[in-house]
Every structure is written in structure tokens, then in C-alpha cells.
Amino acid sequence: MSDPFYLVVAAVFGAIIGSFLNALIYRLPLRHERKFGKRSVCPYCGASIPAYLNIPILAWLWLRGKAACCGAKIHWRYPLVEAITAVMFFVLAKYPPSGIGLTVDTISFDTLMPSLLHGFFVANLIACTFIDFDHRILPNPLTYSLMIVGILGAWLVPGLAGELPRGVDPSVGSLMISALGFGVGWGVTWGVRVLSSSVFRKEAMGFGDVKLMGGVGAFLGWDGALLTFFLGCVSGAVFGVVSKIVTKDSEIAFGPFLVLGALFTLFWRAPIVEFLTVTWPEWQRENANSPLALGAVAAISLLLLIVLVRRGRAS
Numbered sequence: 001m002s003d004p005f006y007l008v009v010a011a012v013f014g015a016i017i018g019s020f021l022n023a024l025i026y027r028l029p030l031r032h033e034r035k036f037g038k039r040s041v042c043p044y045c046g047a048s049i050p051a052y053l054n055i056p057i058l059a060w061l062w063l064r065g066k067a068a069c070c071g072a073k074i075h076w077r078y079p080l081v082e083a084i085t086a087v088m089f090f091v092l093a094k095y096p097p098s099g100i101g102l103t104v105d106t107i108s109f110d111t112l113m114p115s116l117l118h119g120f121f122v123a124n125l126i127a128c129t130f131i132d133f134d135h136r137i138l139p140n141p142l143t144y145s146l147m148i149v150g151i152l153g154a155w156l157v158p159g160l161a162g163e164l165p166r167g168v169d170p171s172v173g174s175l176m177i178s179a180l181g182f183g184v185g186w187g188v189t190w191g192v193r194v195l196s197s198s199v200f201r202k203e204a205m206g207f208g209d210v211k212l213m214g215g216v217g218a219f220l221g222w223d224g225a226l227l228t229f230f231l232g233c234v235s236g237a238v239f240g241v242v243s244k245i246v247t248k249d250s251e252i253a254f255g256p257f258l259v260l261g262a263l264f265t266l267f268w269r270a271p272i273v274e275f276l277t278v279t280w281p282e283w284q285r286e287n288a289n290s291p292l293a294l295g296a297v298a299a300i301s302l303l304l305l306i307v308l309v310r311r312g313r314a315s
């Protein structure tokens with residue numbers, strides 16, 4: 001458990017990162033059109049934005065949602081992304097998945113690194129979510145950096161991607177677990193992608209999803225990758241069916257549901273693993289058909305997704 005001081009620092013830091021994510025979400029998909037500039041500019045009129053009007057959330061409230069330069073209505077999504085990132089960083093500090101909270105007495109490289117790495121993981125996933133919503137793509141800079149930082153992070157912080165194997169050097173063991181997670185995340189998604197395009201002649205999983213799942217596996221290990229994929233498929237299928245019924249819009253983005261699964265896995269891995277390894281087998285002994293039921297849920301979800309997901313051309 002972290003100090004209250006660090007909880008506040010984490011939330012403020014999160015809001016600032018959220019402001020940076022807004023710029024990424026807006027500009028990354030435009031990079032092929034050579035509009036990827038460095039300055040902070042108004043997305044409506046192109047005027048440059050002074051630093052004091054870039055203050056997360058507060059500036060939006062101060063300006064009452066209108067741009068200072070041209071008076072254009074600033075979309076509520078800008079402060080929303082900042083608020084989500086602030087809340088997620090606060091939650092990361094309060095319930096650190098690594099189990100290492102930050103306090104004034106214990107702050108050091110070893111206690112700070114897991115928080116920073118998980119902060120990067122969550123921030124990257126938030127950017128992926130909103131870009132996938134808007135454009136049905138997951139940009140390479142996001143997915144590649146997720147894979148690289150995940151594997152390097154596991155090497156720097158032994159145990160980051162899961163429990164260490166016995167009798168192996170901690171750094172080497174941690175690297176192996178992360179690499180295995182990367183392989184499983186990548187392999188499972190790639191397999192489904194190949195299957196859906198050869199059997200159903202439809203690109204349900206883009207290559208961006210494959211890379212995203214490789215990165216998620218590098219951070220969460222092989223079991224985390226499988227759990228993420230399962231949760232992503234089920235939640236995506238449920239949402240897809242409901243949205244088809246309610247809005248008649250039959251096509252959904254898959255990335256946000258993988259992100260949802262990854263965040264669930266990051267924070268609730270222990271209770272979920274406990275459920276799958278203790279509660280579930282006990283229940284299974286009394287209900288012989290339960291593995292079939294679980295398999296059916298997975299298969300039906302996957303089928304629905306292949307029908308419902310639409311991908312952009314670029315990944």
C-alpha cells in the first residue's frame with residue numbers, strides 16, 4: 001500500500017500522461033499523412049496552444065469546453081482520457097499489481113520500476129483503445145513499444161510477468177516467462193487470424209491485434225495472455241450482440257475488449273487464477289459437463305467476433 005502522498009502524485013502524473021495520450025490518439029493515425037508535428041496545436045484551427053492552456057482537465061473546465069483560439073467546442077473526450085488515465089494511475093498506486101507500494105521510506109529503483117512499467121502498460125493500452133475505436137487500427141509504435149518494454153521490463157524487474165521458475169537466475173527466468181507470454185499471446189491471436197481468414201474469408205483479427213497480444217503476453221505471461229484473450233472474446237461478443245440489437249451497428253472494434261481483458265488480468269489475476277484452479281475444478285467434479293460448457297462459451301464467442309469485428313487496412 002502506497003502513502004497518500006504518492007496516491008496524489010500518481011493521479012496528477014496520470015492526468016499529465018493522459019494529456020500526452022490525447023495528442024498521441026489524435027496524431028498517431030495521421031502519421032502517414034505527414035501531419036505528425038511536434039508542437040501542441042488546436043485540432044480545429046491549427047493555432048499553437050500555450051502551455052498554461054494544456055493543463056489536464058482544469059484547462060477544459062476553465063475554458064468551459066471551448067478552444068481559446070477559435071472558440072470551437074473541445075470534445076469531452078479530451079478531459080475524459082485525462083480523467084481515465086488519472087484514475088488508472090491512482091488505482092495502480094493504491095493496488096499495485098506487483099504488490100510493492102510506494103512510501104517515502106522505501107522509494108528506490110526496485111520499488112519504483114514495477115510501478116513505472118505498469119504505468120507504461122496501462123497508458124499504452126488506453127491509447128490503443130481510443131485509436132481502435134476511431135480508426136479500427138492499432139498503430140505499430142504502440143504495439144511494438146509494448147512488446148519491447150514488456151520483455152526489457154521483465155528482465156529488469158524479475159517476476160514482473162509471472163512467478164519465477166525455481167533454480168534459474170531470476171533475471172533469466174523472468175525473461176523466459178515474458179518471452180513465453182509474448183509467444184503465446186502472439187501465437188493464439190495469429191492462429192485465430194489465420195483460421196478466420198481461411199475458413200470465413202474475413203479479416204476479423206488484424207495483424208495489429210496479433211502484435212497487441214504479443215505485448216500483453218510479454219507483460220502478463222502465458223497464462224495472463226490466455227486469460228486476456230478469453231475475457232476479450234467473451235466481452236467483445238456480448239457487447240457486439242447487444243450493440244447489434246440496440247443500434248443495428250453490427251461492426252465493433254476488437255482492441256478495446258482485449259484491453260479490458262488485459263486490465264482485468266493485471267489487477268485480478270490472483271482471484272481469477274484461484275477461481276480457475278480451485279473453485280472451478282471443485283465445481284467441475286460435481287458437474288461433469290462444465291468443461292464442455294466453458295469450451296462452448298469460448299467457441300461461440302469467437303464465432304460471433306469473427307462475424308462482428310471489422311478491421312482497417314493498416315495495422
Ligand SMILES: [Zn+2]
Nearest residue numbers: 042045069070
Ligand atoms: Zn482553435
